Amino acid sequence: MSESNRVWRLRKRPVGDITDDVLSLENEAIPEPGEGECLFQLNYLSLDPTNRIWMSDIEQYMPPVELDAPMRGVVCGTVIKSNTPAFKEGDIVSGIGSWADYQIGSPETVGLLGDTGDVPVIDAFGTLALVGPSAYFCLLDIGEPKAGETVVVSAAAGAVGSLVGQIAKIKGCHVVGLAGSDEKCQWIKDDLGFDEAINYKTENVPEALAQACPNGIDVYFDNVGGKILDACLKLMNLFGRIPTCGLISQYNTTEPVPGPYNYDLILMHRLKIQGFIILDYMDRYPEATEALVRWMDEGKLKARLDVSDGLETALQTVKKLYTGENTGKLMVRVKDV
Amino acid sequence: MSESNRVWRLRKRPVGDITDDVLSLENEAIPEPGEGECLFQLNYLSLDPTNRIWMSDIEQYMPPVELDAPMRGVVCGTVIKSNTPAFKEGDIVSGIGSWADYQIGSPETVGLLGDTGDVPVIDAFGTLALVGPSAYFCLLDIGEPKAGETVVVSAAAGAVGSLVGQIAKIKGCHVVGLAGSDEKCQWIKDDLGFDEAINYKTENVPEALAQACPNGIDVYFDNVGGKILDACLKLMNLFGRIPTCGLISQYNTTEPVPGPYNYDLILMHRLKIQGFIILDYMDRYPEATEALVRWMDEGKLKARLDVSDGLETALQTVKKLYTGENTGKLMVRVKDV
16 A cells, blocks of 8 residues: 555635646545545546536535545545445445545445446446436436437537437437537537537537527537527427536636526426436436446447546646536546556 | 497507507407307406517517507407307306407307306406416426425515415415515515515515525525526525516516526526416316315405406506506406406
């Protein structure tokens, strides 16, 4: 066991974009697990849009990270010491942890990753642990897409969006994705089977959407909020659904952000907008992983990881989420398993 | 039968507030019903916030009224000639018609008001025909209030809002209403049994709401949108519901109106916002009227009409909806029945 434990700590709350002084990397002692806890070594750190939310002292779905505390993250690690019957040495666990080589877990914060069959742990963690179930439940439970309906996805080349579009195709929908580069658009159309892709940085989004959705929009899977939400609202069919999985266009802003200007269409078109956080669906995880693994096996569902090596790269890597540089699920590999 | 038929026609689309040149009152011939139609004489004209929507050439839930066409309204009248087996002379009908003494109806546009028992026709039409079922279905189907939860209602002294609050009390909720005068606040508390009332014109709404809702808000019944919506969003509990029945603060605006600034709390608190138009619930009307009549009989549900006499007063009267001058359901009485 290495004697050094690197820990990223939150030093200030970001104002606007995440800057280098927001986190600092410290060398610290390896903690000792108490009764009912385990110590695990980090294998993979998932980087997610929600990291920016946790850094901020705003209303959110969990308490924000406290100043000077270790940065919170979705993690996958290997148990090296256990004082709880829930885990034994060598177990692979995943859940909510911190950006640190060594950390304490408990059955309240992490769970066994479970049997991933032929799927490498990094792929299983990347796809199944958070983004896959998010895509699955948010689209199917809240969006309720029916065969023949039109589903639009923003951040469509992102970790959740790319899965959402593929699941909507599996359900027989006409699927339109918005992404931020021609390369991403090509990928979601050619490799993932989206029907249409719109480059929101170069195209006129309202016009391109109207053309790509000749029958209007039945489900808009919202990852971004802002202007794209407004453009989609304009095209929503009666009784349309807007599952809201993220509002990433707003996370780095410093000014109050107005809601959509077409808010009145919620009333006129009897739309449903509903927020989604995967934490509410933990007890239904097996349902999602069963379906996701089956679809992957059948070649109907593809995932792409965007892996950065070394815990020391985490701060620079997380920034890519907000510039749109990443392609696929963003992860830091600390130690392969 | 009078030889004169007064008809209000839409002459221009309102910009901002409804002005006197928007409608004109004409003397015209009495129309002849065709096959499958009836001719009825107007008894009561309901004036509703949606009238302003119908005047505008904006996205809405029905086509807007065409320029120079008779103004559309929710009406109650007496059949005086019928070419359809659906109605016979003397029947009282209600439904979608126009602001005119005499008009054509068909089974597609109006239905029999039905037996109102001891309730006078004007009260039955005022409460049961539109606002009662709106309050009933929008609150119960979309809001799903549970006993012990906190329900907040805006435009609480209005036709729909005053019923919503009373129904929420029947369901065992803690009920808080927002209204625009001390007289209205007193009425909803003392006469209708609301737990708390807030005068949104004189009080600090965010502070007063926080005080009136010590356990947060579970259901916010939105009739107005705008700043009150934002203040309520801030207090919504996890998994809260926002049935959206109206957005009256926006109807008379000429500038694009931003949606709520606290839109991100939809995600953080996993809220559901859903638009409601009573037209979608026509086939379930009997369920609502049965319950509403029963509650009225039991003294649990009170309604207040605000009646103006004479079709010629309709234009001046409808303006009261947007200044908050009316107390209770706004109606024009043309000819008692």
